[in-house]
Amino acid sequence: MKKRLLGRTVVLLSSLLLLTNTTYAQETEEIVLDSGNIAWMLTSSALVLMMTAPGLALFYGGLVRKKNILSVMMQCVFLMGMMTVVWGVCGYSFAFGGENPYVGNFDHLFLKGVMPSAELSMDASVDGMIFAVFQGMFFIITPALICGAFAERMKFSTMCVYSLLWGIFVYCPIAHWVWADSGWLCEWNEKASFPALDFAGGTVVHISSGMSALVCSILIGKRLGFGQEPMPPHNLTYTCIGAALLWVGWFGFNAGSALAANALAVNAFVATHMAAAAGVVAWSVAEWIQHGRPSVLGGCSGAVAGLVCITPAAGAVNPMQGILLGLAAGYVCFLACTKLKNTFGYDDSLDAFGVHGVGGTLGALLVGVFATKDITGERYGWLEGNAWQMVNQSVSILAAAALGIVGSFIILKVLDAVMGLRVTQDEELQGLDLTQHGEEGYIFL
């Protein structure tokens, strides 16, 4: 990842050097980012954090019953805390340390070699620090996405341990495969076995979390009364606000993944926006035709589906192709959430698999179809004659899905034996807010 960052920055700075004759960049091995890039990357990092809470917290919070809203909010907030600490202590190192194609190493434990120290000056640390904090935000939201699958019934303690282990044993390796310079799926690694296009996390974030969500929803079982009693969303107003915040935050997620304030970021921003918009239209129209009315929840879900789908592609397709991806995602995810789930009867409560697993897979495939030299400069997809890219994409999808599924299965089986996955029947009926946190979301009087 660093290489990509540096490669692009070198050009930018060398042109700057000609103009201003500054020499600071020559004094150190590391290229120091200029202030415009730093400002954009710090902003992007903050935007990605905003996606988890309030974005996802409100989006998911509105979808559960009112006795469980705080449990969802707490899952998001606590993950912001726990995953960040884990990232600093070891996650970053496990994801981006070393030269092995498959796993990271212990080089950067406690951010050693990343944060400023006697060996590393403030200026020289900027590059690594920005990358670490930006990637850290991804480490938070990815397990938070899975919470949608087991909402309203999972023990909070087990959720914490699951997320911790999942982050280390599932997220970090996948991030390493796809985004570390030495990764076997890394786009810019010349020695990669299957260089896959994943600009901002189609495999690393959405396929990994979406597939894990499916395993979670099956292993933990259905909510009490699922299919017999109504479980409508208790506050779609929150869900709508949450979706809008996710949309805005996603600009940091995708355009920030250019790792600089440059042309690539601009394209990613516009393509992302187009895809989200097309997702809204596709899902809403599909509902309009099938159910006679377009729903608010459908419109919001469509936006998220479009955003998920464009995530791996934002740096490889143009905005009009972004619209195609968004339309496809809106309709396919609509089918996944309405038809697929009903057919198989699993209780993916908030459709984490239906939107992230399905939308992520779709995006990872479609970027292989549409990737264009106009945007990437070198890599291109099937439509421009590189059918082999589809193989790379498929391998990356299968690899991320396999580790997500197998990893989650093992972790959950162990945790089930050690501490149990679900709250008791009585606790579930009372609601997780009261039984897991001793609080209520809504107190009148």
Add this chain to the structure above:
Amino acid sequence: MKKIEAVIRHFKLEEVKDALTEAGVSGMTVTEVRGFGRQKGHKEQYRGAEYTVDFVPKVKIELIVDDDESQKVVDAILNTARTGQIGDGKIFVSDLGEAVRIRTGETGSESL
């Protein structure tokens, strides 16, 4: 004294209140309620799940009046709350044992 309870449509509340005030009623209590009578509920869809919502939201007015005022008040509600469509609501009239104003301890009609 009579207790009059009327379950009416939300949007009729202001109109009914004005008519009752004009009829000389000095106070009332309003609550949001849900229920069903001849007007049945509706269907709601959230992603793939369809739910039938049987309980329809309505507003309930409660007021206490002297026996001889009762008919006038019922008429006022009837005239203002009616649309002619199913779902206009119901009025219940019952005898009331006692009423007390907490501040003064007055009872009966004086407390109203």
